[in-house]
Amino acid sequence: KRRNPFECExxxxxxxxxxxxxxxxEKHPKYMQQGILERIVEPERVISFRVPWTDDTGKVQVNRGxxxxxxxxxxxxxxxxxFHPSVNAxxxxxxxxxxxxxxxxxxxxxxxxxxxxxxDPKGKSDGEIMRFCQSFMQELYRHIGPDVxxxxxxxxxxxxxxxxxxxxxxxxxGNFEAxxxxxxxxxxxxxxxxxxxxxYGTVYFVEEMLKDxxxxxxxxxVVVSGSGNVAIxxxxxxxxxxxxxxxxxxxxxxxxxxxxxxxxxxxxxxxVERKRISEYVDHHPRAQYFEGxxxxxxxxxxxxxxxxxxxxxxxxxxxxxxxxGVKAVGEGANMPxxxxxxxxxLNSEVLFAPGKAANAGGVAVSALEMAQNSARLAxxxxxxxxxxxxxxTNIYRNSxxxxxxxxxxxxxxxxxNIAGFTKVADVMITQxxx
Ligand code: NDP
Numbered sequence: 439k440r441r442n443p444f445e446c447e448x449x450x451x452x453x454x455x456x457x458x459x460x461x462x463x464e465k466h467p468k469y470m471q472q473g474i475l476e477r478i479v480e481p482e483r484v485i486s487f488r489v490p491w492t493d494d495t496g497k498v499q500v501n502r503g504x505x506x507x508x509x510x511x512x513x514x515x516x517x518x519x520x521f522h523p524s525v526n527a528x529x530x531x532x533x534x535x536x537x538x539x540x541x542x543x544x545x546x547x548x549x550x551x552x553x554x555x556x557x558d559p560k561g562k563s564d565g566e567i568m569r570f571c572q573s574f575m576q577e578l579y580r581h582i583g584p585d586v587x588x589x590x591x592x593x594x595x596x597x598x599x600x601x602x603x604x605x606x607x608x609x610x611x612g613n614f615e616a617x618x619x620x621x622x623x624x625x626x627x628x629x630x631x632x633x634x635x636x637x638y639g640t641v642y643f644v645e646e647m648l649k650d651x652x653x654x655x656x657x658x659x660v661v662v663s664g665s666g667n668v669a670i671x672x673x674x675x676x677x678x679x680x681x682x683x684x685x686x687x688x689x690x691x692x693x694x695x696x697x698x699x700x701x702x703x704x705x706x707x708x709x710v711e712r713k714r715i716s717e718y719v720d721h722h723p724r725a726q727y728f729e730g731x732x733x734x735x736x737x738x739x740x741x742x743x744x745x746x747x748x749x750x751x752x753x754x755x756x757x758x759x760x761x762x763g764v765k766a767v768g769e770g771a772n773m774p775x776x777x778x779x780x781x782x783x784l785n786s787e788v789l790f791a792p793g794k795a796a797n798a799g800g801v802a803v804s805a806l807e808m809a810q811n812s813a814r815l816a817x818x819x820x821x822x823x824x825x826x827x828x829x830x831t832n833i834y835r836n837s838x839x840x841x842x843x844x845x846x847x848x849x850x851x852x853x854x855n856i857a858g859f860t861k862v863a864d865v866m867i868t869q870x871x872x
Pocket of ligand 1: 593
């Protein structure tokens with residue numbers, strides 16, 4: 439904390455992971471001897487840069503860009519870019535740090551990284567978005583590459599932004615290197631099922647967890663927060679498995695539809711028209727809209743899937759969920775529960791799927807996109823979806839196994855952190871002190 443003052447999200451992520459690694463260090467003193475914790479917590483490289491661009495009135499605007507290249511032990515740096523006004527060094531470092539373990543868990547050869555900008559895409563014209571993305575790439579292009587660092591989307595960065603950034607990268611490099619980005623459009627190297635992967639993967643993971651207890655999505659009531667990329671496809675898959683999804687949200691408020699929300703309307707409003715979730719009630723007058731985000735957790739449900747942003751479930755919300763009888767919580771977002779909220783879940787009967795494991799499907803399919811780009815092939819939707827399902831099942835099983843092995847049966851926070859950590863730590867030792 440002395441070395442990284444005021445970086446509270448980063449401290450929170452490190453604390454959660456380090457706490458769960460205590461049994462590993464007790465069992466294997468070599469990690470201490472090799473200074474693995476001190477090394478792994480320090481990014482290999484942090485890049486911070488100016489992003490000047492011109493708005494539609496001709497005025498110059500300046501934002502700050504980041505790329506944290508955290509750990510390349512098991513593969514090129516890999517992680518999304520986030521465009522949101524809340525972005526700062528702490529947020530990018532927490533995301534990059536978690537990404538190391540998540541990417542390791544997928545079983546794919548990818549290291550950990552993350553980036554973004556405090557640019558707010560909301561309310562910007564298409565031209566402004568393009569000019570910002572181009573300026574952002576004019577600096578970032580020199581730090582990335584298919585075998586160096588492979589960015590993707592995250593909050594505020596979808597196929598449109600990836601397209602503009604890829605275009606500028608291609609121009610500056612004078613080379614068509616499809617593998618430098620994932621989450622690309624399908625007609626220039628994108629993978630089928632990448633758009634759906636994080637949401638679907640979260641539901642596949644929770645499905646495995648429920649199955650072990652004789653439970654399922656079928657007939658259950660589900661609350662999903664957010665209405666972005668992850669949330670939309672979590673809603674779709676949960677509904678396909680027979681669940682009734684009664685609520686979702688955006689950063690202004692949430693909708694509640696006791697008969698089950700209409701997936702097509704949410705998708706059209708948020709993914710296609712980029713409108714507010716409040717407009718849902720214009721299409722379905724039986725639904726209700728409420729201002730504010732946290733109230734969504736007071737809706738009684740069997741399964742809660744936080745898919746919006748970090749720290750959206752605090753201790754009080756977690757207690758309400760538990761007292762309303764929630765059976766499972768699956769984190770589609772990164773670190774959506776505070777440390778206190780996680781402890782509430784772990785000290786109850788609730789099945790808890792931490793984001794690092796549950797939302798790894800997105801980056802896993804990104805790695806499959808890289809594989810397709812390298813082979814100059816395109817796999818079918820079914821093929822990618824099937825591989826995704828298998829990867830999520832493996833992550834679940836490996837996390838359960840590690841939790842048992844180290845004396846914390848059923849604790850997937852500990853299990854996923856340990857399973858993700860040990861592989862990276864062993865490779866770091868193998869590769870020497872670098
Ligand atoms: P999007 O930008 O597509 O959607 C984010 C959603 O969350 C929007 O509905 C947004 O509302 C809402 N939101 C953003 N900030 C807040 C806030 N402070 N309070 C409440 N709601 C908020 O992002 P993604 O769906 O891609 O990402 C969501 C989460 O999932 C993030 O934590 C991300 O890091 C994580 N994740 C994403 C992956 C991916 O493949 N996309 C992979 C793994 C994790 P509004 O429309 O008002 O902005």
